[in-house]
Amino acid sequence: MIQAIAFYLFAGVVILSAAMTITARNPVHSVLWLILAFFNAAGLMVLAGAEFIAMLLVIVYVGAVAVLFLFVVMMLDIDFAELRAGFVRYAVFGLAIAVALAAEIVIGTMAWTAGKIDLAKRIAPIDPQVSNIEAIGMLLYGRYLYLFEAAGFILLVAMVGAIVLTHRQRGGVMKQNVWRQINRRQKDAIRNVNQPVGQGVEL
Numbered sequence: 001m002i003q004a005i006a007f008y009l010f011a012g013v014v015i016l017s018a019a020m021t022i023t024a025r026n027p028v029h030s031v032l033w034l035i036l037a038f039f040n041a042a043g044l045m046v047l048a049g050a051e052f053i054a055m056l057l058v059i060v061y062v063g064a065v066a067v068l069f070l071f072v073v074m075m076l077d078i079d080f081a082e083l084r085a086g087f088v089r090y091a092v093f094g095l096a097i098a099v100a101l102a103a104e105i106v107i108g109t110m111a112w113t114a115g116k117i118d119l120a121k122r123i124a125p126i127d128p129q130v131s132n133i134e135a136i137g138m139l140l141y142g143r144y145l146y147l148f149e150a151a152g153f154i155l156l157v158a159m160v161g162a163i164v165l166t167h168r169q170r171g172g173v174m175k176q177n178v179w180r181q182i183n184r185r186q187k188d189a190i191r192n193v194n195q196p197v198g199q200g201v202e203l
Contacts, residue, residue: 003047010043031070038062052133 017037024030038061045054127135140148 007044007047010040010047013037013040014044027073028070031066031073034069035062035066038066050132052136055133 014037017033017040020033021030021037024033038057042054042057042062045051045057130138
């Protein structure tokens with residue numbers, strides 16, 4: 001009974017926060033609603049016994065992706081009024097994509113429940129004594145080690161490429177000269193003056 005209440009609670013909040021993410025007029029509020037949806041989706045994953053996916057949702061999506069979205073929305077000067085102006089023009093196309101995705105979900109659900117496949121054999125069999133995180137770690141760092149390392153290398157190249165593309169030369173910006181700061185001597189930075197009483201300081 002408690003699990004059912006928790007499931008409907010998490011699922012309801014996920015649906016509500018997803019709807020608010022789309023309909024919120026303030027983009028910062030949309031990102032905050034998205035973070036709430038991620039947290040409740042992680043709760044659903046915990047109920048399903050997939051604690052590793054729940055941890056990924058909190059650490060990767062909430063801790064990195066959603067914060068990145070929030071940073072981009074707050075730092076970039078985006079004209080959201082102009083973006084909303086084209087909403088009606090692309091509404092039919094977006095509705096068609098939504099209908100296609102819903103049809104795929106229905107077909108996938110029907111295919112999942114059809115046939116004489118044993119429920120216990122629908123997932124990869126693992127040792128009951130081994131936790132999900134340990135089983136995933138054995139696969140990632142065992143059978144799929146090279147693919148995992150290749151994926152990390154591709155992400156590193158993408159990150160370096162993004163830094164190189166965004167690091168452009170701009171005029172009128174004061175830059176820090178680290179070499180000049182390191183070579184600065186004490187006598188160049190400090191001047192001892194025996195100031196007479198009653199006179200001002202000469203700069």
